[in-house]
Amino acid sequence: MTKREMSQAILAAKKAKGLTWAELSSATGVGEVYLASAGHGENTLTAESAATLGRSLGLAPNVEAALLDVPMKGWSMEKTVPTDPLIYRFYEIIAVYGTTLKDVIQEKCGEGIMSAIDFRMDIDRVEHAKGARVIVKLDGKFLPYARW
Numbered sequence: 324m325t326k327r328e329m330s331q332a333i334l335a336a337k338k339a340k341g342l343t344w345a346e347l348s349s350a351t352g353v354g355e356v357y358l359a360s361a362g363h364g365e366n367t368l369t370a371e372s373a374a375t376l377g378r379s380l381g382l383a384p385n386v387e388a389a390l391l392d393v394p395m396k397g398w399s400m401e402k403t404v405p406t407d408p409l410i411y412r413f414y415e416i417i418a419v420y421g422t423t424l425k426d427v428i429q430e431k432c433g434e435g436i437m438s439a440i441d442f443r444m445d446i447d448r449v450e451h452a453k454g455a456r457v458i459v460k461l462d463g464k465f466l467p468y469a470r471w
Contacts, residue, residue, distance in 0.1 A: 326364035326398060329389035333362045336380035343430050351375045360423040364394055428465075437463035 337347070344362070348355040351372045358376070360366045368376065373390040376382065397418030405411050417424075428437060441464035449456045 324385045324389045326389065326392070326394050329386050330362065330364040330399070332382065332386045333376075333380065336382055337362070340380060342379070344427055345430075347376060347379055350379045356420070356423055356427060359426055360420055361390060363399055363422040363426070365396060365399060365419045365423065367391055367393055432465045433467055435465055435467035437461070438466050439463060 337344075344355045344359040348358050351358060351368075352375075353361070353368065353372050357366060358368075358372075361368050362376075368390045370391060373387045376390065377384075377387040397415065399418075399422050405414050429435070443460075443462040445458075445460040445462070447458040447460075449458055
């Protein structure tokens, strides 16, 4: 089973059961955003968490098994690769977590987008035992899609 087929099966089962990533996170003990990224085929789960997700969604054994397969990161997004190393890391984040961000934001806010016009970004440096860490906070107004 490919990651694309696995992802389609997981997302269909999640939709059919009316569950959110937050609810599945509580059941599996896996963080909401990470679990969503695994469901989109961008990360793996442990055998135990894959089995728990499988029970929660009624997944076939081959879908659970595919959750253990190491993915080719970023497969779910089209690619135009930047060359600057720092910008490339943001590209990598979007390639791996972009579909997850879209899914979780729309679960929490509805169908729409985060504005890059009515928007704020804060960047902080925090000292950590393993070396300095960068914290990037994106704060954009939610804009629901208009229907006509």
